[in-house]
Amino acid sequence: MALYIDRFGEAKIIHPFQGLWHLYKLNNAAMFGLLILSIVVIVLILTPVFAPYEADRQFINALFSPPSWAKNGHIEYLFGTDELGRDIFSRVLIGGRTTISSAMLVILMASSVGVTLSLLGTSIGGWLDKSISWFFELLLTFPSLITSLLVVALLGPGLFNAVIAVAIAMIPLFYTTTRSETLNQMRQPYFAAAQLDGAKGLRLLTSTLIPNISNPIFIQFSLSLSSAILEIATLGFLGFGAQSPQTEWGTILGESRAYSYQAPWVIWLPGLSMFLTLFAIKLVTDGVRETLEYDQQLK
Amino acid sequence: MPLLQIEELNVSFPGLNGEIRAVSNSSLSIEAGEIRGIIGESGSGKSVFAQALLGLLSPTAKVSYDYFSFDNQLITPGNQHIVTQGSSIIFQDPDNSLNPSKTIGNQLHESLYLHHPHASKDFLKEQALSLLQDVGLSSPESLLGLYPHQFAAGVNQRIMIALALACSPKLLIADEATTNLDMTIQSQILELLTRLSQERGMAVLTITHDFSILTETTDTTSVMYCGYILETSSTETLLTHPKHPYTRALVNSIPQLGLVKKSRTHLYALPGSVPPADKIPVGCPLGPRCPRAGRECVKLPEMTHKDNHHFRCHFPIEFNLWEDQR
Amino acid sequence: MLFMSKQFIRLLVMLLGITLLDFIFFELAQSSNTLIPVSPLEYLSSYQQFLFQMFQGDFGTIHPSNEAILQQFFIKLPASLELIIPSILIAWLVGVPLAVMAVKKPLGWVDRIVQFLGSLIYSLPVFWWGLILLIIFSTGLEWFPVGGRLDYIYDIQTQTGSALIDTLLSTQSYANEAFFDALSRTFLPILTLAMLPTAYITLQIRSHLEETLQYDYMKSAKARGMSHSRIIWLHGLPNAIQPVLNSMSLQFSMLITSTIIVEFIYSWPGLGHWFLVLVQRQDYLALRGALMLIASAILLANTVTDILKYWSNPRLQR
Numbered sequence: 001m002a003l004y005i006d007r008f009g010e011a012k013i014i015h016p017f018q019g020l021w022h023l024y025k026l027n028n029a030a031m032f033g034l035l036i037l038s039i040v041v042i043v044l045i046l047t048p049v050f051a052p053y054e055a056d057r058q059f060i061n062a063l064f065s066p067p068s069w070a071k072n073g074h075i076e077y078l079f080g081t082d083e084l085g086r087d088i089f090s091r092v093l094i095g096g097r098t099t100i101s102s103a104m105l106v107i108l109m110a111s112s113v114g115v116t117l118s119l120l121g122t123s124i125g126g127w128l129d130k131s132i133s134w135f136f137e138l139l140l141t142f143p144s145l146i147t148s149l150l151v152v153a154l155l156g157p158g159l160f161n162a163v164i165a166v167a168i169a170m171i172p173l174f175y176t177t178t179r180s181e182t183l184n185q186m187r188q189p190y191f192a193a194a195q196l197d198g199a200k201g202l203r204l205l206t207s208t209l210i211p212n213i214s215n216p217i218f219i220q221f222s223l224s225l226s227s228a229i230l231e232i233a234t235l236g237f238l239g240f241g242a243q244s245p246q247t248e249w250g251t252i253l254g255e256s257r258a259y260s261y262q263a264p265w266v267i268w269l270p271g272l273s274m275f276l277t278l279f280a281i282k283l284v285t286d287g288v289r290e291t292l293e294y295d296q297q298l299k
Numbered sequence: 300m301p302l303l304q305i306e307e308l309n310v311s312f313p314g315l316n317g318e319i320r321a322v323s324n325s326s327l328s329i330e331a332g333e334i335r336g337i338i339g340e341s342g343s344g345k346s347v348f349a350q351a352l353l354g355l356l357s358p359t360a361k362v363s364y365d366y367f368s369f370d371n372q373l374i375t376p377g378n379q380h381i382v383t384q385g386s387s388i389i390f391q392d393p394d395n396s397l398n399p400s401k402t403i404g405n406q407l408h409e410s411l412y413l414h415h416p417h418a419s420k421d422f423l424k425e426q427a428l429s430l431l432q433d434v435g436l437s438s439p440e441s442l443l444g445l446y447p448h449q450f451a452a453g454v455n456q457r458i459m460i461a462l463a464l465a466c467s468p469k470l471l472i473a474d475e476a477t478t479n480l481d482m483t484i485q486s487q488i489l490e491l492l493t494r495l496s497q498e499r500g501m502a503v504l505t506i507t508h509d510f511s512i513l514t515e516t517t518d519t520t521s522v523m524y525c526g527y528i529l530e531t532s533s534t535e536t537l538l539t540h541p542k543h544p545y546t547r548a549l550v551n552s553i554p555q556l557g558l559v560k561k562s563r564t565h566l567y568a569l570p571g572s573v574p575p576a577d578k579i580p581v582g583c584p585l586g587p588r589c590p591r592a593g594r595e596c597v598k599l600p601e602m603t604h605k606d607n608h609h610f611r612c613h614f615p616i617e618f619n620l621w622e623d624q625r
Numbered sequence: 626m627l628f629m630s631k632q633f634i635r636l637l638v639m640l641l642g643i644t645l646l647d648f649i650f651f652e653l654a655q656s657s658n659t660l661i662p663v664s665p666l667e668y669l670s671s672y673q674q675f676l677f678q679m680f681q682g683d684f685g686t687i688h689p690s691n692e693a694i695l696q697q698f699f700i701k702l703p704a705s706l707e708l709i710i711p712s713i714l715i716a717w718l719v720g721v722p723l724a725v726m727a728v729k730k731p732l733g734w735v736d737r738i739v740q741f742l743g744s745l746i747y748s749l750p751v752f753w754w755g756l757i758l759l760i761i762f763s764t765g766l767e768w769f770p771v772g773g774r775l776d777y778i779y780d781i782q783t784q785t786g787s788a789l790i791d792t793l794l795s796t797q798s799y800a801n802e803a804f805f806d807a808l809s810r811t812f813l814p815i816l817t818l819a820m821l822p823t824a825y826i827t828l829q830i831r832s833h834l835e836e837t838l839q840y841d842y843m844k845s846a847k848a849r850g851m852s853h854s855r856i857i858w859l860h861g862l863p864n865a866i867q868p869v870l871n872s873m874s875l876q877f878s879m880l881i882t883s884t885i886i887v888e889f890i891y892s893w894p895g896l897g898h899w900f901l902v903l904v905q906r907q908d909y910l911a912l913r914g915a916l917m918l919i920a921s922a923i924l925l926a927n928t929v930t931d932i933l934k935y936w937s938n939p940r941l942q943r
Contacts, residue, residue, distance in 0.1 A: 138642045141927055142920070143878040145885055146900070153904040153912060154654055230750060234882075237752045238889060238901060253753065257890075260756060261764040268760070271753035279748040286744075355844045358730060388848045390841040398842050400863045400939055409859075410849045446939050459845070466849045 023291045030287020036280035044097050051090040052076070055247040059085040064263045079269045083259045092270045095247040096277070099236075102163050102248070103228035107221060109167040110228075114174025115217065119205065122182045133179060136172040144169035148231060152240045159248065162241035166231045170224060177220045181213040215292065222285040226278050233274060249274045300371055302502050303352070303382075303470060304328040307365040310344075310351045310526075319576045321347040321360075324599065325528040327521060329470065332500045334493065336513040336534065338549070339523035340573060345506045348523070349472045353386055354379040370469060387463035391475040393455030397447035403458050404443030407431075410465035430461040435491055453484035460491065464499075471496075472504045477512060489516050510553055514538065522546045525574065525584035530610040542608060542615035545569075545585050583611070591616075628935055636928045643920045644679070647913055648672050654909040675913075684914030687903070694914035697899065702922070703787035704774065705884060705895030707811060712819040712880065720826030724865075725857055727827075728834045739827060746824035751883045755817040755890040762813060769813050770806070774894050814891045818883055822876060826869065833865035867938055873930040881923065 024030060043050055059065075059081060066073045067080040067088075079088035121129040139147065144166070151165035185191060186209075194208045235241035236250025244255065249270055256266040310322040322344045329335050339345045350356050367374040369382045390396045398406060407427040415423065424443075431439030434457040447455055456476065463471055473492060477485040493516050496503045505517060513520050513534050521531040522545065530543040541547045548569045571588040580586050582597040589596065591614040600611040652668065678684070684694040727739040762768045774788050784791050789811070792804035837843070838861055846856050885897035892898070896919060903911050 134642070138639060138646070141639070141874070141878075141923060143881045143923075145882040146919070149885075149900070149904045150650060150912070150916070153907055153909070154650070156907075226748065233750065234752060234886060238886070239905070250752075253756065257756065260760050264760045267753070267756050271750065271757070274750060275748065275753060278750065279745065282744060282748045350844065353848050355847055359732070383848055384850045386848060388845055390845060392841065395841040396845055398846075398860050398864070400867075401860075402939075410846075410851075413850050448939075462849065463845065 020291055020295060023294055024287055027287045027290060029283050030290070033280045033283025033287060036276060037284050040096075040277050040280060043093065044100060047093045047097055051093045052078070053087045053090045055091050055094040056086060056245045057090075059087070061085075064259075066263070067265050067269065070265075080263070080265045082256055082263065082266045088266060088269055091247050091252055092249075092273050095249045095252050095270065096273060098159070098242060098247055099229055099232055099249040099274075100277070102159065102232050103225060106163055106167045106170060106228045106232065107224055109163075110170035110224070111174045111217075111221060113167075114171045115178045117171075118175045118178035118182065119209075122179060122186070123205065133175075136175045140172045140176060144173075144227070144231060145234060148235060149238075149240065152235065157240045157243055159236075159242035159246055162232060162235045166228060166235065169231065170228065173224060174217075174220060178213065178217060181216045182209065185209060185212050219285070219289055219292075222281070222288065226281045226285075229274075229278060229281075301328040301368075302331040302333075303369050305352065305364055305367045308348065308351060308367075309361075309363045310347055310356065311361045313359060314577050317577060318361075320579060321526050321576065322351060323526045323579075325523070325526070326602065327528065327531075329502050329504060331469065331502055332496060333519070334496055334503045334505065334517045336505045336507065336517035336520035337523055337528075338507060338510060338513060338520055340508055342573060342576065343523045344526035345523050346474050347526075349388065349474055349504065349506055352382060353388055353472065354383045355388070384466065385468060386470040386472065387466060387468040388472040388474060389456070389459045389463050389476050391478050393447070393452050393459055393479075396459050397455060397462075399447055402444055402446055403462075406462060407443070407465060410462055414466045426465075427461075430464055431458070433464065433495070434458070434461045435487070436461075453480055453488070456480065456484075456488055457491070460488075460495070464495065467499075468501060470502045470504065472506065474506045475508070476505070478507065478509070485512070486515070492516065510538070510550070522549065525579045526576075527584050527611065529585070529612070530608075532608040532610075536608060540608075540616075542605075542610040542617075543612050544589050544591050544614070544616065547616055583613070629932065632928050632931055636924055639924050640921060643924070644676060644917065645672075647916050647920070648675050650916070651675075651909055651913040654907075654912075679914075679917060684917060685910045687908060687911045694911055694918070698896070698915065698918045700785075701894060701896045701899045703785050703790070704893060705888070705897060707787050707789060708814050708818050708887065708893065708895065709880060709884060711811070711815045712822060715815070715819040716822035716826045720823050721830060721862070723827045724830035724834055725862070727831050728838065728857065728861075729853070731835060736831075739831065743824045743828040743831075746820050747828065749820065751817065751821060751886045752890060754820060755813075755887055758813050758817055759890065770810050774807065774810060774892075810891075814887050814893055817890070818880075818887045821883055822880060825876060825879070829869050829872070830862075830865055833868050834861050837861045837864045863937075870930070870934045870937060873934070874927045877923070877926055877930070 059077070062074065062077060062081050063085045064083060065077050065081040065085075068075045068078050070080070073080060077087050077089070079092060081087055082091070117132065121132050147169040148162070148165035151168050152161055155161040155164065191208060194204065199208055232241060232248070233250030233253075236248045236252075237254040238250075239254055242248035242251045244251070252270045253267060256263070260267045304327070306326045308322055308325045308327075309320070311318045311320045313319075325344075325348060327335075327337075327348075337345050337348070347356065347360075351360070351362050356362065362376070370385055372378070372381055374382055397403065404427065407430065408423055411423045411426050411430075412418070415426075418426075427443065428439045431442060436442060436454065436457055442450075442458075447458070450458065459476075460471075471492070476492075477488050480488065489512060492503055492505070495501060503516075505512065507513065517534050519531065520534045520537055521528050522537065522543065523529065524545050530537065530541065530546050532542075537546055538550055541550055552568060569585075569588045569590075574580060574584070574587075582599050583589070583592075586592050586596040593614060595613040600613045602609055602611050603615070648671070652671075682695055684698075686693055687697065723739055727736040730736060763770065784794055788807040789804065792800055792807050795803065797803070834857070838857070843856055843860065846860060847853070851860075881897075884895070885901065887893065888895045888897035889901055900915060900919065903915055
C-alpha cells in the first residue's frame, strides 16, 4: 500500500498501481499512445462488428477502387479495394488480428521457454548452465530475421511455421535478460539474507527471486511485442509467412507490391495502420518504463 | 566594496505539482580574500544557491535577484558570464567532478589554454606543473598522463582544486568539497584551501553541513534552511550566541566531547522533519517546527541587522547559549 | 596485445560453434528428406569432412548453376556494402549534430521535434517505408529508377560486385553514363536503410548527452570559463558516445535485418537478396556454406566493434 497526498493536502492510502497510474497520466506522450492503443485493441477485438466484409470476398466490379474519400471512391469500400476487388478496410482489420495474435503467441512461447530455461540453468548451475548460456549467446549474435528465415527454410512457408520461427528467434533474448537479471539479484544482500533465513529451493525461487526479476522481464515482454509484430509482418512480406488466402499485415503489403503504382492506397493504408499500432505500443512501453523509473527515483 | 554582493536571490524550478522554490529571499556578501561559510542540511538549497551565483543552473531554472554585484561590476542576467569567469567551483564527489575520459594533463592544459590563449605550450605545461605543486602534489610530472580513475579520492580532490585555480578565480566555491573524504585528508584539504586563499587573495565560499569544518576555516558563516538564509554572523557568534532558533538547534545537535556543562547531555532536535521542496511553509520556513513560534511567524520576518549579525526572526534568542538552557 | 589475442581466440571459438550449429542445421534439413538411420560416428566424420571442405575453400555450390558459394559471396558482398557503409556514415554524420542541437536547449522546440521524429522513425516498419519511398519518388515523381542495380542497356562486366566500382573500371564507351545510372539507383535504398540507424543514434546520443551534461565536471568546466559548445563537443560527446558504442552489435543486427528487406524491395543484388533466394529455394547445401560465410562476416564485425569499444574507453584499459 502506498501513501498518497492529494491536491488538498490530505493523505490517503491507495493501492500501488493507482499511484503508478497517476504518474503515468502525467506523461502526455504515453497517454496519447494509450489512447491510440485502446482504439486499436477495441477495433481488433470487435472486428466482426467493424469489418464490413470477409477478408477474401472479391467484388469483381470494383477492382482497384480508391479510398472512400478520394475522387472515385465508394463509401462502402472505406479504404478502397485491391487488385482482386477485396475490401482493404476489412483486410486491414482481419489481417491485424492475425498479425497481433500471432505476435502474442510468439511472445508467449518464446518467453515461457526462455525464462524457464534460464531459471533452470541458474538453479542447476555447473557446466550445463554454462554451455546453454554460451549456446544462446552465440545465437544472439545473429539478427533474429536470419534465425527465423533459417527455421522457415527448414519448415517451409506458412503462418504457423512463421510463428514457430520467430518464437525460436526470440528465445535467446528472453533467456539472456532473465539470466542477467537473475544473476544480478542473486548478488544482492537481500538474497543472501533470505537464504540465511532458511529459504531454499522452490520457495527461494518463487518468493524471493521471481518478484524482483518480474519488472525487467515484463519490460522485455512489452519491448518484444513490437519486435514480434514486425518480424511476423516481415516474414509475411517476404513471402515466408502467412500465405494467401490468409490475411496478415505483412502479406497484404507483399502481395500488393506489384500494383503499388496503380493503387498506392493498397500500400500506404495497411502500412499506416501497422505503423500507428507499433508507434502506440512504443509510446505506451516507453511511458510505462519511465513511470517505473520515476517511481523508483521518488523512493 | 565587497567582492560579491547579492540581495534577495530567488531560484525556482518547474516541478511536478507546481513550482519548487529552491532559494528564496537570500542575501549574501563576501569580501575579497575572505573565507565564508554556508551551513545547512541536505536539501536546504545551498548547492543551488552557489550554482545560481555562478550561472550554472539548467535553463529551466528561474533566477531573480534585486541586486547583484561582483568585482565592482553590476551583474545582470546578460553579463552573468563575468561571475562565471571570475570564479570557480569544486564539488563533493571527485569521481563525477573530473572528466573520466581525458588525462588530467589534458584537462589542466585545456583550462589554462582558455585563460592564456596566446601562451606557448611550454608555458602552459609549466603552469600546470606549478599548479599541481601548489596543491601539494609531489612529482607532478608523472601525474600528467594519468586518468582520474587511477587516483585516490584525496588526490583527485587536490587535482580538482588545481583545475579550479587554473583560471585564477577571485572566488572559489567549495560545495561540500570535503564531505566524502577521510578525516585526515579532510583537514589537509581545508588547510590547503586556507593557504591558497591567503596566498592568492582569493575568496572562498565553503558550503557544508558540518560545523566543525567551518570553525576551522571561516570567519563568517550563513545558515540556510529550506532555501532561506536565516542568519549570518561570525562563526564564533553563531556557536555561542545564535539568534535564530534554527541555528541554535543546529548547534545544540552537535555532540560535544570533553568539557561540557552538565545540562547539555541530551542531543537536541527540532520536532518534525524538513518539509519537502514543493511544500515549504508560508512565511518563516521554520514556523511549524519552531518552539518559539507565534502568530507573526506566518509572515516572513524582515532581515534584522545588529552589528554585523543579520537574522530573520520574529522571536530571536536574546540570551547566551552557554548560560541558559531552555 | 593481450586483449587483442583474447578477442581473436574468442572469435575462433565462436566460429567453431557456428560450424557445429550450421552442420546440425544441414543434417536436420537432410533428415527431413531421407530417413536413413545414421550412427553418431558417421555424424562425426561428416562433420570432419565439412570442416575440411571449408578449410580448402569449398563452401558448396548453388544447385542449378553450380557456382561456387565462396565466389558468389565475395561478389555479392560489395553490393551490400555499397548500401551499408553509407548508411552507417549518414547515421553518425546526421545523428550526432542533430543530438547536439537538441540538447543545447532541453525541451526547446528543436528538442521536441527531434525526439518526436526520432521515435516516429524508429517505429517505422522498414518495408513499408521503402515501398512508400518507391511510390513517391520512383513511380510517382519519377526522380529515381524503380529497381535493380543497373539499367539493362548497359553491359558492364562484373569485376568486384560493386556496380559503382565496376562502372568506373569498365572500358566501355558508356562507362560514365553507367556510373551515374548506378549512382542514382543507390539513393532510395540508402535513404531507406539509413533511416532507422539515424533515428536510433540521434535518440541515444541525445539521451546520453543530456545525462552527461548533468555531471558535476560539466559545471566545474563551465565555471572555469569553457564555452557551452566546447563543453558539449569536446567533453560531453566523448563520454556520451561510450554507451552507444556498447550497443554497436545490437545496431549491427538491426542494420542487417533492414538490409535484407531493403535488398528485397529494390531488387538489389547483395547478400541479403541472395540469402532470401536460397531460403526460398530451400537449397540446403548452398545455405550451409552461405550461412558459414555470412556468420563469419557478422562475427568479424562484432569483434571489430569490441576492439573499438576497448580502445576508446580509457577505463577498460587498466
